[in-house]
Every structure is written in structure tokens, then in C-alpha cells.
Amino acid sequence: MHMLFHAIGIPLAIPRLSGQTNFFSICCQCALVCLLLQLPWAHAQQRLLPLDKLQSGLAFTGPEILDLQGDDFANPGLPYMDKGSKLWRQIAGKSDKSCQSCHGELNSMKGVATRYPSIDKASGRLFNLEDRIRNCRQTRQKASEWPLESEELLAVTLYVTSASNGMPIKVSIEGKAKSHFEAGQHIFTKRQGQMNLACTQCHDQRYGSKLFTDKLSQGQPNAYPAYRIEWQRLASLERRLRFCYTGVKADIPPWGHEDMRDISLYLMWRAQGLNIEVPSVRK
Amino acid sequence: MSTARLQLPARIVEGDVFKLRLLVQHPMDSGFLRDLDGVLIKRNVIRHLQCILNDKEVFRVEPTTGTSANPLFEFYLRATKSGELYFRWVDDKGYIGELRQKLVIEPTNQSKAAKP
Numbered sequence: 001m002h003m004l005f006h007a008i009g010i011p012l013a014i015p016r017l018s019g020q021t022n023f024f025s026i027c028c029q030c031a032l033v034c035l036l037l038q039l040p041w042a043h044a045q046q047r048l049l050p051l052d053k054l055q056s057g058l059a060f061t062g063p064e065i066l067d068l069q070g071d072d073f074a075n076p077g078l079p080y081m082d083k084g085s086k087l088w089r090q091i092a093g094k095s096d097k098s099c100q101s102c103h104g105e106l107n108s109m110k111g112v113a114t115r116y117p118s119i120d121k122a123s124g125r126l127f128n129l130e131d132r133i134r135n136c137r138q139t140r141q142k143a144s145e146w147p148l149e150s151e152e153l154l155a156v157t158l159y160v161t162s163a164s165n166g167m168p169i170k171v172s173i174e175g176k177a178k179s180h181f182e183a184g185q186h187i188f189t190k191r192q193g194q195m196n197l198a199c200t201q202c203h204d205q206r207y208g209s210k211l212f213t214d215k216l217s218q219g220q221p222n223a224y225p226a227y228r229i230e231w232q233r234l235a236s237l238e239r240r241l242r243f244c245y246t247g248v249k250a251d252i253p254p255w256g257h258e259d260m261r262d263i264s265l266y267l268m269w270r271a272q273g274l275n276i277e278v279p280s281v282r283k
Numbered sequence: 284m285s286t287a288r289l290q291l292p293a294r295i296v297e298g299d300v301f302k303l304r305l306l307v308q309h310p311m312d313s314g315f316l317r318d319l320d321g322v323l324i325k326r327n328v329i330r331h332l333q334c335i336l337n338d339k340e341v342f343r344v345e346p347t348t349g350t351s352a353n354p355l356f357e358f359y360l361r362a363t364k365s366g367e368l369y370f371r372w373v374d375d376k377g378y379i380g381e382l383r384q385k386l387v388i389e390p391t392n393q394s395k396a397a398k399p
Contacts, residue, residue, distance in 0.1 A: 079306070079353060
């Protein structure tokens with residue numbers, strides 16, 4: 001590479017690449033990455049990101065975002081909290097009940113958000129918190145459907161999640177959830193899209209380095225639903241994941257697809273012990 | 284539909300310059316963005332927002348498409364007289380949002396002493 005650049009008279013823009021030893025080490029790294037990605041998953045419990053290295057996405061945002069999230073007045077997630085609280089108490093549907101009628105006050109929801117996604121006993125499907133709320137609203141409240149990513153659904157999800165604020169994440173990957181976990185792990189470590197990248201390459205191996213102007217985060221799910229500055233509204237983890245698919249130019253599964261729930265489960269397992277922090281702000 | 288939150292200092296003494304923070308919940312759709320189904324979202328921004336204190340306009344802003352969703356307005360006033368703060372804003376759809384807040388200003392120690 002060194003020779004080639006000089007032969008065609010292009011000065012090397014990146015001095016790091018100019019040394020023979022550095023070039024060699026980069027080759028080694030690439031080989032290592034390839035090796036890592038080829039490894040069969042002998043143990044499902046093997047962690048690519050050790051538990052003591054976990055960092056919330058907040059560690060990778062700038063001071064402005066930190067300030068905004070810490071501001072008890074200006075945090076843009078707070079109006080959604082108010083809305084969620086209102087909807088929690090609002091009677092809806094043929095059942096003539098509100099969420100509060102059955103579940104009581106918010107503290108009954110303590111720790112719930114740390115356990116999702118989990119298997120729904122009735123249907124056997126993997127539900128994230130949004131699915132659970134939608135399901136409850138339709139089958140028990142017998143009220144009109146809240147579409148995915150609708151403001152109402154996100155507000156109530158945020159409100160319910162806030163009951164677990166500061167509690168460590170702990171999802172179950174036993175029993176029926178196991179196959180979902182494995183599927184999620186497979187997607188996370190599989191190269192995809194035109195960029196031919198796997199989630200793990202950025203979020204396990206290169207977090208902290210720069211992607212354009214922003215720092216790469218570990219891709220932790222502990223702050224969702226989060227207010228995203230770029231979208232100017234509250235967004236679910238599913239929407240954020242879809243955006244990652246756009247980033248690597250891969251085919252995005254349809255809304256509500258099982259794949260997204262599988263990755264969510266894997267991410268939550270990967271973030272085990274990290275505290276839930278809402279209402280949060282992300283770039 | 285559109286609600287707002289106002290933050291004032293806990294205690295305002297006459298003569299103080301104090302900060303007001305107003306957070307209006309509004310989508311501020313610029314008219315350039317599409318929704319998740321790819322349909323263009325019609326422009327809907329706050330056109331005009333004013334703050335009236337004791338029948339006198341003390342602050343006015345005319346936001347445009349460049350202002351973010353859920354805008355936060357911060358401005359300063361000098362405390363002279365207690366009264367009622369009245370915020371009013373109008374958006375492209377013609378929706379009028381309102382917020383009323385009592386403003387209590389404590390007299391300074393000097394003016395207290397001067398009273399009797």
C-alpha cells in the first residue's frame with residue numbers, strides 16, 4: 001500500500017498507515033475480526049461485551065445532551081410523561097376501565113420494564129413492552145388500537161418504564177425465549193446490508209470511536225423510549241433499530257416484525273445490570 | 284392538544300432580573316419532513332407567541348420552520364409589580380394555546396421598611 005501510493009504520486013493522507021508495522025497490525029486486526037465473526041457459538045452465555053464494560057448511551061453523548069436530560073424542566077421527554085400519566089388514568093373502551101382501574105398506581109409497574117421483551121403466555125409470542133400495552137388495550141380494555149409508534153402508545157410505555165427508573169435490567173432467556181435470544185444473537189453478529197456490517201463490529205468492537213461527528217455508542221437499550229433530537233419526538237427501540245438497518249443499508253423488516261423483538265431481547269440480555277434511565281434524550 | 288410548562292424562580296424580589304422558561308409542547312412540523320409511511324407532513328409551526336404581563340406585552344417571538352419541536356423559550360424580566368403572566372400562542376392550524384400564571388413579587392427589605 002505504501003509503495004502503491006508513492007508510485008502514483010499521492011501523498012499519504014493518513015500517516016498511521018505509512019509504516020510497515022502498522023499496516024501489518026491492521027491486517028492482523030482484520031484477520032482477528034474475521035475470526036471472531038466466524039466462531040461458532042458454543043456457549044450462549046458467552047459475552048462479546050463484558051458486563052463490567054457496560055456503559056449507558058449517555059456516556060457517548062455530548063455535554064449538551066447530558067444537561068438536557070438532567071434538566072428537570074427542559075427535558076423534552078417530560079411532556080410525554082405527563083401525557084402518559086393522563087392516559088393511564090383515562091377510561092377507555094367497552095370495558096369502561098382505565099389502566100389504573102386494574103393496575104392501580106404507577107408503583108405497581110415497578111420492575112416491569114426491566115423484564116421485557118418476554119414471552120406472552122397466551123400467544124407464545126415474544127412481546128416487548130409496547131406489544132404488551134397494545135395487547136392489554138385491545139383484549140382487556142376492548143378499546144381502539146394504538147398503532148405502533150403512535151404518541152399515545154409511546155407515552156404510556158414511557159410512563160410504565162419510568163416506574164423502573166434506576167433499576168437494573170434483567171431479562172429471562174430461558175424456556176421459550178431461548179430460541180428468540182439465539183435468533184437475536186445471530187442477527188447481531190451477522191454481516192448485512194450493502195455496507196456488509198454486523199451490529200457487533202461497531203457496538204462491541206469500536207464503541208467510543210467516531211462515526212462522522214458522533215461517538216459510536218454501545219447500542220444499549222436502557223433508555224428507551226427516548227426523546228431523539230434528530231426525530232424531534234419520542235421514539236421506541238424498534239424505530240431506533242430500524243434506523244441502524246438504514247445505516248448499514250440493509251432491508252428493514254416490516255413494523256412489528258419478530259426480528260426486532262429478537263434483537264431487543266438480545267440487547268436487553270447484553271445490557272444486564274445496566275440501569276433503566278427515562279425520560280432520556282438522545283441525539 | 285398543545286400544553287406548556289412554565290418555570291419561575293421560587294422567590295422573586297422587587298428589582299430582580301429573573302429568568303422565565305417556557306416549554307411549549309408542539310410538533311413544529313416544518314413541512315419538509317415525511318412521516319413513517321412516507322407521506323409529507325403539512326407545515327404546522329407556532330407563528331406567534333407572546334407574553335403579556337398586566338395588559339402589557341413584555342415578550343414576543345415569531346418562530347419559523349427552523350425552530351425545533353417542543354420549543355423552549357427563555358427570557359428575562361425585571362420584577363416591578365405582581366400580576367398575572369399570560370402566554371398566548373397561535374399555530375398554522377389556527378389553534379390558540381394559553382397559559383396563565385400568577386406572578387408574585389416580594390418587596391425588598393428597604394421598601395418594607397419604608398412602608399409604615
